[in-house]
Amino acid sequence: MVEFGGFDMPLQYSTIREEHIAVRTRCGLFDLSHMGEVRFSGDRALDVVQSLVTNDVARLEVGGALYGLMCNEAGGIVDDVVVYREAGAYMVVINAACRPKDVAWMGEHSAECTFEDIGDSVALLAVQGPRAVELVSSMCPDDVAALRPFHCRDSQVAGVQASVSRTGYTGEDGFELYVDAADAPGLWDSLLEAGAAEGLIPCGLGARDTLRLEAGLRLYGQDMDDTTDPYSCALGWTVKLQKGDFIGKSVLVQLDPAHPPRRFAGIELQGRAIARHGQQVLADGEAAGVVTSGTYSFTLDHSIATASLFGDVPPDAELSVDIRGTTAAATVVPLPFYRRPKGA
């Protein structure tokens, strides 16, 4: 067990490799109750959320969700979030480690609406993998398989009232289930029992990290922080400058999205040694940036990493990573490292 954002969480239930492969080939169950949730309601809720996040929340219909960033006045990323439009409110999902900071920041900027930190009463379980949709559908009275990606609806799973969301952080299809905290242990047991025949196993933080990295998804605190602008971690697609004013926009408009201060790159390494957060990246032998995240890819069977490169590093530079004194050759590759097969 490890301490994470005030929660004691298992790094693994069996082994990271077993759990990783279960999610890629069958399905896995994650307890993500550490994630924070806040809710904005009232007539001005849309305006407040629009001012807080970079993406265009106005385009969401009820039941829709989107990924976005919350920036500070300097254009640095306070957190990466998922915004859900509910009937008459917006629920925003935040990182556990950022919760105190986010709640303070959001509270300061939500004078015009009702703002609540609902994280303690909301639990989150995720079922992810090629068999996840079929499994959850079989436990639901509603046609949740008809939900499109980044959409959610109220339903019941194994008799438990849940907001069923077609989202995840693994690169696989599946659902995230927002439930009342008191219902979570029962739902966990029901899912494990019903999922056993489908090969469902519980998965910890270790597999969550290897899965998200293969899928090219960012981890706040490693791949970005309060000093990183969205373009420098290749999240410019979440920045909608046309939508109106928002916090950080005045700085972001001055950046060239095609040539940000830092270039975020996926790299594949020769050999099996793992490049880790903070290790130095070299271009033709000179300092060129740092590794933001790295792991061994169980799907691809080699070492993968993401790096934050200095803006002036030439695209064709010969890269390497200094792994504890040993230099490992690295090749820039497009993200994501892994994309699930079509139709799976």
Place this chain on the structure above:
Amino acid sequence: MADLSNYRFTASHEWVRVEGSKATLGITDHAQAQLGDVIFLELPAVGTEVKAGAKFGAIESVKAASDLYAPVSGTVSEVNAVLTDRPELVNSDPYGEGWMLRLDSASDDGGNLLDEAGYTKLVGA
């Protein structure tokens, strides 16, 4: 459970089995369980002199990279080449197929090695 009566252990979780002047070494079951899925081993070449208590290599799992320390001194006579492609043997059979090095002219300089009971007590198993 493997018969570990002729194995000796370090507080840094390596094991050694000495037979005359020859020694075989690896890491303990406790160590492999703590590390989780072993991905990569950095081991010295044949002919390298290793010294009791000094770093002789490194082991990486998804979770962490750790240095490896020699339980005894000696000269590397054989490296378990199978681990290059199958480092997971360190997880599945740490005292058998997951061995790392064989040494010639092995000698225990420090005398700080633990027997099975002492090591078991150390890790609280």
